[in-house]
Amino acid sequence: MTLSSLKIHLALLLLAGAHAGAATTTPAAEIAAAEQAVAAAQRAQPRGDAGATLALARAQLDTSRALLAKRKQRDATLQAQSAAATADLARSQARQDAARAEVESKAARNADLRRRLLVNGSNG
Amino acid sequence: MRRLAIGLLAATLGLLPAAPARAQSATALHEQAVAGLDAELRGLDADPSLADLGGLERLQARQAIAQAVVAKRRDRDHSVSIARLRLQAARIAAEAELLDEQSQQLDSERDQIMVEASRREAEQARRESERLRLRSLAREEALERVEAAQVVALEAAGAETAQARILAQARGREAELARKEAELAAAVAADEIPDAAPPPVRSVGGRQVYTLAGSAFGSGSANLTAPAQASLRALASQLRGGGAGIAIEGHTDSQGADAANLALSRQRAEAVRRVLEDAGLPGARLDAVGKGETAPVADNASAAGRASNRRVEIVVN
Numbered sequence: 001m002t003l004s005s006l007k008i009h010l011a012l013l014l015l016a017g018a019h020a021g022a023a024t025t026t027p028a029a030e031i032a033a034a035e036q037a038v039a040a041a042q043r044a045q046p047r048g049d050a051g052a053t054l055a056l057a058r059a060q061l062d063t064s065r066a067l068l069a070k071r072k073q074r075d076a077t078l079q080a081q082s083a084a085a086t087a088d089l090a091r092s093q094a095r096q097d098a099a100r101a102e103v104e105s106k107a108a109r110n111a112d113l114r115r116r117l118l119v120n121g122s123n124g
Numbered sequence: 125m126r127r128l129a130i131g132l133l134a135a136t137l138g139l140l141p142a143a144p145a146r147a148q149s150a151t152a153l154h155e156q157a158v159a160g161l162d163a164e165l166r167g168l169d170a171d172p173s174l175a176d177l178g179g180l181e182r183l184q185a186r187q188a189i190a191q192a193v194v195a196k197r198r199d200r201d202h203s204v205s206i207a208r209l210r211l212q213a214a215r216i217a218a219e220a221e222l223l224d225e226q227s228q229q230l231d232s233e234r235d236q237i238m239v240e241a242s243r244r245e246a247e248q249a250r251r252e253s254e255r256l257r258l259r260s261l262a263r264e265e266a267l268e269r270v271e272a273a274q275v276v277a278l279e280a281a282g283a284e285t286a287q288a289r290i291l292a293q294a295r296g297r298e299a300e301l302a303r304k305e306a307e308l309a310a311a312v313a314a315d316e317i318p319d320a321a322p323p324p325v326r327s328v329g330g331r332q333v334y335t336l337a338g339s340a341f342g343s344g345s346a347n348l349t350a351p352a353q354a355s356l357r358a359l360a361s362q363l364r365g366g367g368a369g370i371a372i373e374g375h376t377d378s379q380g381a382d383a384a385n386l387a388l389s390r391q392r393a394e395a396v397r398r399v400l401e402d403a404g405l406p407g408a409r410l411d412a413v414g415k416g417e418t419a420p421v422a423d424n425a426s427a428a429g430r431a432s433n434r435r436v437e438i439v440v441n
Contacts, residue, residue: 078199078202081202081206082202082205082206082209085188085206085209085210085213086209088181088184088209088210088213089209089212089213089216091213092178092181092213092214092216092217092220093216095216095217095220096216096217096219096220096223098220099220099221099223099224099227100223102223102227103223103226103227103230106227106230106231106234107230109230109234110230110233110234110237113234113237113238113241114237117237117238117240117241117244118237118240118241118244
């Protein structure tokens with residue numbers, strides 16, 4: 001292999017790498033998607049573990065924005081994707097927490113109704 | 125420059141035997157990680173309690189795993205991380221939807237409890253109504269029994285009253301028979317008294333008044349003694365030819381109650397009337413009245429006066 005051919009090979013490798021990076025969506029689009037995911041998770045009013053997960057998503061989103069500002073397109077994209085996935089997880093956790101609390105509340109309510117209306121009431 | 129190029133080439137060639145091995149190892153690890161995620165996703169799909177739940181999140185997880193499969197070498201760790209997050213979110217979302225279903229079931233259960241409570245309440249109200257109806261019925265029956273007992277008692281009382289009335293009538297008849305028997309006995313006895321004289325007479329206002337003394341009767345009785353009946357028969361013989369009316373007035377003293385004296389005087393006057401009628405005087409001429417103690421002829425304070433006041437006067441008009 002001559003020096004010229006080596007240069008050409010390296011150039012092709014660089015082009016291929018650049019193409020691979022550009023094959024995914026743009027960082028701005030990923031960041032916008034992550035912002036929507038974080039907003040949706042926020043509306044679910046996460047607490048506890050879900051709140052911590054949402055905080056992580058926000059941190060990842062901030063990191064993504066910072067990387068974009070530094071023109072680190074690929075890293076910004078990856079961070080935005082992580083932020084979106086983490087925010088979706090936070091939303092699921094918050095939804096699960098709310099659903100569990102509702103089930104517990106309704107189960108207690110039913111037990112109380114059963115005791116007041118059926119158990120005690122049947123004595124009358 | 126030539127030496128540098130040769131050196132780089134030599135170094136590259138020197139590394140060539142080791143690089144494929146590391147690449148194969150990393151690929152295997154990646155494939156292993158992805159296979160684990162895929163197995164976990166299939167496990168989630170196979171869970172009957174979570175099947176068909178968390179559909180959107182499950183789809184995102186499936187896409188993330190698919191991207192991890194085809195991810196380029198430098199994106200492998202990131203893609204696996206994303207797939208792991210998506211898979212975790214899918215499981216949690218499915219569990220949340222399962223909880224939502226349970227929540228709906230609890231709402232349905234609450235409705236059933238309320239329906240059952242209403243049914244029991246209605247049943248209890250029906251029982252209470254039935255209990256009150258039966259109690260009312262029992263009261264009515266008790267009242268009917270009381271009324272029936274009262275009717276029986278009244279009937280018994282009526283029967284007793286009727287029986288008492290019959291008894292009184294029987295006693296009255298018995299007394300009447302006894303009286304007639306006594307009168308008959310007295311009459312028989314009087315018939316055996318020869319030459320009896322009429323009662324003493326006096327003239328008052330142009331009328332002849334015959335006085336039969338109280339001794340003509342038994343004590344407290346309206347039964348005439350045999351001599352008194354004989355005397356009255358003698359009087360009847362004297363008066364039989366005339367047509368004048370004859371008033372028979374019974375009198376008593378003031379001893380005892382006015383009503384009793386009036387009744388006794390009336391009974392004695394009536395006894396005299398029967399004897400006179402039996403002796404042949406027409407009943408139409410005879411009028412018997414009782415005057416009780418209202419017309420004394422002597423002072424009732426003395427025994428002699430009271431004896432004079434106890435009398436029957438036969439007034440011939």
